[in-house]
Amino acid sequence: MSTHREHGQHQHGQHQQSQHQHGQHDDGRHRHGAPAQGNGHGHDHGRTEIDWEVMAAHLERNAELQLPALRRAAARLRDRLGPDREVRRILDIGSGPGVMTCVLAETFPGAEAVAVDGAPGLLDRALARAERLGLTGRVAVRHAELPAGLAAADVDADGPGTADLLWSSRAVHHLGDQQGALGALTELLRPGGLLAVAEGGLPMRYLPRDIGIGRPGLQARLDAAQEHWYDRMRAELPGSVAVVEDWPAMLRNAGLADVGSFTTLVDLPAPLDGPAREFLLSHLTRLRGAADDLLDAEDLGTLDLLIDPAAPEGVLLRPDAFLLSAVTVFTGVRPSG
Ligand SMILES: C[S@@+](CC[C@H](N)C(=O)[O-])C[C@H]1O[C@@H](n2cnc3c(N)ncnc32)[C@H](O)[C@@H]1O
Numbered sequence: 001m002s003t004h005r006e007h008g009q010h011q012h013g014q015h016q017q018s019q020h021q022h023g024q025h026d027d028g029r030h031r032h033g034a035p036a037q038g039n040g041h042g043h044d045h046g047r048t049e050i051d052w053e054v055m056a057a058h059l060e061r062n063a064e065l066q067l068p069a070l071r072r073a074a075a076r077l078r079d080r081l082g083p084d085r086e087v088r089r090i091l092d093i094g095s096g097p098g099v100m101t102c103v104l105a106e107t108f109p110g111a112e113a114v115a116v117d118g119a120p121g122l123l124d125r126a127l128a129r130a131e132r133l134g135l136t137g138r139v140a141v142r143h144a145e146l147p148a149g150l151a152a153a154d155v156d157a158d159g160p161g162t163a164d165l166l167w168s169s170r171a172v173h174h175l176g177d178q179q180g181a182l183g184a185l186t187e188l189l190r191p192g193g194l195l196a197v198a199e200g201g202l203p204m205r206y207l208p209r210d211i212g213i214g215r216p217g218l219q220a221r222l223d224a225a226q227e228h229w230y231d232r233m234r235a236e237l238p239g240s241v242a243v244v245e246d247w248p249a250m251l252r253n254a255g256l257a258d259v260g261s262f263t264t265l266v267d268l269p270a271p272l273d274g275p276a277r278e279f280l281l282s283h284l285t286r287l288r289g290a291a292d293d294l295l296d297a298e299d300l301g302t303l304d305l306l307i308d309p310a311a312p313e314g315v316l317l318r319p320d321a322f323l324l325s326a327v328t329v330f331t332g333v334r335p336s337g
Helices: 056-065 067-081 099-107 120-132 178-187 218-236 247-253 274-290 297-306
Strands: 004-006 031-033 089-093 112-117 139-143 163-169 189-205 257-268 323-333
Touching: 056 067, 056 099, 056 120, 056 274, 067 099, 067 163, 067 189, 067 257, 067 323, 089 099, 099 112, 099 120, 099 139, 099 163, 112 120, 120 139, 178 189, 178 247, 189 218, 189 247, 189 257, 218 274, 218 297, 247 257, 247 323, 274 297, 274 323
Parallel strands: 004 139, 089 112, 089 163, 112 139, 163 189
Antiparallel strands: 189 323, 257 323
16 A cells, blocks of 8 residues: 545545645534644534644644654554454544544554544645655545544445554543544454553643743633633534433443543653744634634733743743643544454
8 A cells, every 4th residue: 555645435545645625624523623732622503613734734743743642552452452453544534634543554564554633734734744765655634524434335435444553532521412523433443452542631721830020820711711612612513412411321322342542742841942842832823813702802812922022031041941741542442343
């Protein structure tokens, strides 16, 4: 298999090189919008709408900062599957720019890894990344609008239920019916195959409680604003269904067995390097763009200073900014028979 984009009913061997199809994503079908958020929460149609294509560089930078944690997660999944399990096909659902798709291809050298996403520009990034890393022939991409595109024939050219490992990070929460989506993901697994959804953890931390400007405790108020926005986003998704977000229970309800979880830490201490500062700047800039009615004037002023590239108090220059986050991965196995 070569590094390729899979379209529609594409069969193995009919590889199509990456091609931008902007008509497919200018119609707003995969504009779900989200403000800056390290853990991916965020949106509003109008207020919470996300243009994933515009977020491409931000998503890739975010994932690259997490690379050591992503590699540890992939190793955990390899251990979880066990040495006797042959892993031939891996799907990364809502892959974004394919950083984890490539990590999974590296971790499972006998497998093809397929990045599945609704944003063609992100899939192009995934292909370019795979080529840069020498993974041509090991990584494929497939354009699919979810949840409809999860219908097995649309995602899996070989027919339903042929994935040995299915990874999905921060994508299920962008679908209206999260429980339904988990059920559909389970259907894509072979018996004994492993589903891993990265949907939990802790909100990202990046500033001390007192940053010397504005009222202390800004980080907690930003968390609250993001939770508010996240609520709006969930409520405004097409087909939005409220569910108790007990992920282990949701995985069991989807028919999975042997359900468990593990958590990986991203710990970048101060002083941050350039890429981490750039990530924080874009995170806070996106948050600022969505926060007008969620923060008071003083906090908005503090945010304005934090995202001022020339201000010594800004995140590009201040010495005390750090990055700390915890990502929880929930796992379950599709029972045999
Ligand atoms: C927060 S990003 C996560 C990207 C990557 N998995 C990561 O963890 O860095 C969510 C991804 O899901 C995709 N996505 C969201 N809603 C979608 C939908 N309805 N259909 C297809 N893809 C969707 C977006 O294009 C985006 O790449």
